[in-house]
Amino acid sequence: xxxxxxxxxxxxxxxxxxxxxxxxxxxxxxxxxxxxxxxxxxxxxxxxxxxxxxxxxxxxxxxxxxxxxxxxxxxxxxxxxxxxx
Numbered sequence: 001x002x003x004x005x006x007x008x009x010x011x012x013x014x015x016x017x018x019x020x021x022x023x024x025x026x027x028x029x030x031x032x033x034x035x036x037x038x039x040x041x042x043x044x045x046x047x048x049x050x051x052x053x054x055x056x057x058x059x060x061x062x063x064x065x066x067x068x069x070x071x072x073x074x075x076x077x078x079x080x081x082x083x084x085x
Contacts, residue, residue, distance in 0.1 A: 001082060005032045008042075008049045055082055 005027040007014045014029050028035065029033060036042035036049035053066040055078065066074070066083055 004028065006035045008033060008036060008044075008047070022062075053078055054085070057085075 003025040005019065005023070005025055006029075007027055008030050008031045009017070010031060011029045016025050017023065018027055030036050030049070033042040033044050033049065039052070039054060041050040050067070051069040053069055053074070054062050055064040057063050062079075063085055066078065
C-alpha cells in the first residue's frame, strides 16, 4: 500500500506543510489543478480543492471515496477499510 497526497498549494507552502506535520508520504503539488480536476474535486475559483480521500486499486480503479475528510479518526478508518478490501 502506498499513500500519496496532493495539494493545490504552491511548492513552498506544500514543503512547509510536510515539515510542520512531519508528513512521511509524498505530497504532490497540483498547482494547475490537473489532478484535482481529474478526480472531480477542483475548486479553482476559490483557490482550493475539496478535501477528499480516494482508495485506488493497483489497476487504477477507485475502490472507495471519502468526500468529507475530518482529521480525527480518518486515517484509522481508511486503514481499516483498505485491510477489508
